[in-house]
Amino acid sequence: MLKRKGVLLQSSHLEKKQMEHIIEAEGLRKTFGDLVAVDDISFKVLRGECFGILGPNGAGKTSTIRMIYGFSPMTSGSLKVFGLDISKGLRQIKSHIGVCQQENNLDPDLSVLQNLEVYAHYFNIPRKAAEKRAKELLAFMSLGHREKAKVTELSGGMMRRLVLARSLINNPDLLILDEPTTGLDPQSRHQVWERLEGLRSKGLTILLTTHYMDEASRLCDRLVIMDHGRILVMGEPFELIRKHIGRNVIEVNAPSKELQAFIQSQKLEYEDIGHRLIIYSEDSDNLFHKISDSYCKDGCILRMATLEDVFLKLTGRDLRE
Amino acid sequence: MMERISQRISRRFIRVWQRNLTVYRKTWKISFLPPLLEPLFYILAFGVGLGVLVGEILFDSTKVSYVSFIAPALIAINIMYNAFFENTYVSFVRMYYQKTFDAIMATPLSLEEIITGEIIWGATKSVIATLIMLGVISLFGLITYPQGLLIIPLAFLGGIAFGSIGMFFTGIVPTIEIFNLPIFLFITPMFLFSGTFFPVENLPFWAQKLSILFPLTHLVNLTRSFSFGIIDTKLLWDVAYLFVFCLIFFPLAIFVMHRRLIK
Structure with a gap:
């Protein structure tokens, strides 16, 4: 059964062009006891676009994306990633997405390079290939000179870039970023943005949450603004400005x-x-x-x-x- | 519950085990020292110091020297300590402070596989400590071979038992300080009253019955029997006890960790 799903996913990889929707969320809800964190939202993320979820603290952004990468089960609704139902194909879905969580959860027991190599093994990437990919990614993130360093010796910006490198280790078809530049200085933010723009121009689908409006206008092709668990508006950044402000x-x-x-x-x-x-x-x-x-x-x-x-x-x- | 758990555990749990091994290899020189030195200290203190006062002790209707009586118990205690401390304090740090489990859960691994990998790793540490201690204690001629080799697979079984209950506590303690409670109420009494440093028969009748509930009592009886070269069908009860203990606490550990981490 699992094997069949694997084949299905592979064939859908070959016909990527036909798969327009990377994410399809319908009537998605998430409640924690009495608290309604996500209240019946629906949206679709197209292949190759950068889709933003904006909202103040507690709007339900993180709860939404946590359901998408399978970290927390949805209360109700339907959610498909790569055309697969999240409740059935979670392992297959997770092997094709890269996730950059809000908290830096790099492995402090491991060096910079080992962080990537060990993470690659979680995806069953063979040792040799893992090392090669890890070194490429460190170079891409301008961290090549720090591969032996301890994670705790890195600056905030370097840690973020390493988390970003780690989320790319499996060559994902969807990159999920939860507030990728929160807490960074302007130089580091621009560095991260440049890398993300590079990835976007190569056709990678990106889903990000942020409460930085400059970040959203710069990176997102389309976005939603959420508050109190609901989607208030959806559209392209400029279209939204025109429509709501002028x-x-x-x-x-x-x-x-x-x-x-x-x-x-x-x-x-x-x-x-x-x-x-x-x-x-x-x-x-x-x-x-x-x-x-x-x-x-x-x-x-x-x-x-x-x-x-x-x-x-x-x-x-x-x-x- | 068992069916749901078994569905979510594939061989991928080995990746978590490998991660811990990678970290262990960085500090193996320090990790090697306690199991190497501890038996030496104990044998010196109890064998040379206390042993003179105690004289000989009756085990399985044979008189044995005090040092040969406690040496296998030291191995059993180490099996308990290594797995229990690995899957309480060390796993808690990885789960709570380092968010290592959160990071792994964003990969194809499931929470069930992470917990399995952690418990198998705890048992592996028990086996490593056992190998070193067996080596040291054998130098004093206190282990009968080849029967004594059975202590190695036993260390793995015991490690899973104590790792599972350790992980169970990790799933329910609110803060790391609370581990003092299971240590004070569970581990320390076992350390003292499981037939480790004196025969269980010396205890009052009610305490003898109580000590049968301790998994360490069964583990000590097994390591001691094997190191004296005794293999008896009676021992199957001790093995069965440890198996049942694993069968209860392993799924229970996964259940409470699931409740704690999947929100």
């Missing part, structure tokens, strides 16, 4: 009473965040001139709308702790 936004620092009265009289869409107003408008160029000429001399800017505007507009500004 092209530009006007930000006013310490708005005067006159300006607030003007905004209300014009029935403009805006958000009041204490000492700052954010005004959304289709015709932001003209509006900006009007506002800056008549109501504020400085502390008033016109800027490009970003994914962050969409995110905050949809998920609100309350702290999530």
